[in-house]
Amino acid sequence: MTPGPMTPGMTAAQPRPATGSRRAGLAGLGVIVLGWEALGHLLGGTFLLAPPSAVVGYLVENHALMGRALAATLTNALAGFVLGNLAAIALAALALIWPAAQRVVTGVALVIFCLPLVATGPILRVLMGPGDGPQIVLAALAVYYTTLIPLLVGLRAAPSSWFDLVRSYGRGRLAALVHVRMRAALPYLFAGLQIAAPAAILGAMVGEFTGAERGIGVLTVRAMRGLDVEMTWAIATLATGVAVMAYLGIGLLARRVLTDAPPMILAPPAEPRGRSAGLAAALLGAVSVLAVVVLLWGGGLALFGVNPFFAKGPEDVLAALFWQPDAAQTRATLGEALVETGVLLIPGYLAGLIAGAGLAIAFTLLPRLAITAMPLAIALRSVPIVTTAPLIVLMLGRGAVGTVALVAVMVFFPTLVACLHGLRQTPGQVTDVFDSYAAGPLQRLVRLQIPAMLPAFFAAARMAVPAAVLAVTVVEWLATGIGIGTLMALSASVSDHDMLWSAVALVAALSALGYAAVGAVEARVLHIYAPEQSR
């Protein structure tokens, strides 16, 4: 073991940004702003791009309107942030008290996380009426999973000898929870909260797209409809700035509270000790998850006595897909939409992964560049890319390129940060061994650093699945008019609730399966390259 009480899960800790790298990051930001300004003037007449000066001008001029909208959005985002994270903590506590339930808890949590916000938004709007309800719920839905996963890791991250210590003084599980687990989980909780802060803003904004009265999401829709380039850019800049600040603010708080920095990579939680991990267990888990989801879905609708005209239960969806006279037609429509989406989603997802990992590798060969890029990438990772969807549509058009680019960008930044991080994790002593054989940088990269990067890469690839689905459905809904996102939006507006709920169920199931599939590949890779993480 390394000297010092490092725990396996903590190995992926963020380094404190040195002042040097912070300065480099600021310099990089400056270059970007200048380039943006120049480009803005070059493309002045093309209605594509507003330069920073125009954005600032717009924000100053309309500061009262913008301020009110931002306050409304942030209030809802905060409420959702609190609710979502409390839910995550409660679920993690449940999995801790009742380890047998962990697989089902995380599975159900994943399926709910994979519900397409684009559809849950309008559904919640119908169920909850006007007001802040849908925004808050969507914000909570956008955050809880990314807190739950690191928290589950953190609560089991302490080495067993710490628990032996507690036991050796005759104390039990409660004392271990208070003195060891809760404190050991704190960095992981902060890692989740840090990702949650921008995600909550994103959730609130998507909620506002569905017909709220106030908020910057409402203004986004208005700006897009009116093709108001300056306003679109101003809102995107504002949303980005606020999200980055929320992300950095929680990072700052974490550094105050913690002695060690929060982990950067959302590693998958290990199965609690003594649980089998075979195929049979996985199948049983999947079946239990399905059963609980169906139970929650049907039971929830019955419990709240929701109007069956727009609230469809599992049996309604099955009927719509298989038994009703027009079932074949429904299936064909859904299939067509899914293909339209998949054709753009999968290339975008893969492009984002390849670009992220490729750039990270390039950076390790050019370390000077990495110093500038890392802080910028960390900041940009927190950008709720979806809020910039209107910009990408403005610049790249409503065609395939815009959608693929948006998905790729959504996947790119988290992958880049995770891979840079993974590349840095190569243990020092092993590097020394390689140096002692006078291995060149390329040798070292291929034999040492890329294998060390793989766990981080796959963790990012797994978390990117729902993010990519979110990105593609939002851009389809807001702009391109094709695919499953548009189908859901259209069904909502023409009250074809059978179609809407079928699409939601299908999208959630497919993204959860995609996540699980990447997770399965990840587990195999971890087993080979990082056995200590795959226990």
Add this chain to the structure above:
Amino acid sequence: MVPDPAAPPGVVCTGLAKTWAGGLVAVRPTDLVLKPGQTTAFVGPSGCGKSTLLRMIAGLEQPSAGHVLIDGKPPAETLRKAGLSVAFQDPSLLPWRSVRGNIELALSLARRPVNRASVDQLIALVGLQGFAEARPAELSGGMRQRAAIARALATEPQLLLLDEPFGAVDELTRQQLAQDLPRIWEARGTTTVLVTHSVTEAVMLSDRVIVFSPRPAEVIADIAIDLARPRSAQDARQPRFAALVEDVFAALTRGAALRDAALAAQ
């Protein structure tokens, strides 16, 4: 007769054995009687099962056969009263607590009052004065081990179990600690078990050295150390001391030969 609760306990192991879940036999059935107030050293080759035995005595590991009685009662009873402490082979300090914080945590886990002055005194005793507020990450490996020893002593246990407490400490500090620390537990009459890889240290610190065979652990020698106390570094030059060290070495060598013979017979 009711035993005095403050008196050091005797430890009786009867047929104590451990086979790990995979079928790996770590400890063969072992009978041991540790007298109250005595210091016993366990020596044996790496991986032979010393830590496993120690953890079974502490009640932290379930024996697969046999049982342990501390003062005639199962270890759980002693644990409940926080009547023993273990200095684990890896120091197991909580990284977010300072040296003082770690010691104070042990006191509060054991439900003992926290007395700042006596904590300071302990920290000084293990040579960590000036590092009371340092976090484990800021300490060297040996300093961490010393902090762990201070923590084990803080609760004034009647049974003290030390697993290679001086493993990462340099030779001079080691001698110094071997001088100073036993005074504490001897003065309190603590029953002590010490696992060590240093034969001289075993002889210097204990009343009795038990030598184990290579895994699975089996007692191959039980050597009484009849040197007068208190002992000092000079005692190591006495011929009697050298003879005892020689005895322990001979037993260890015999153990290794035993295994080689067993291998050859296969």
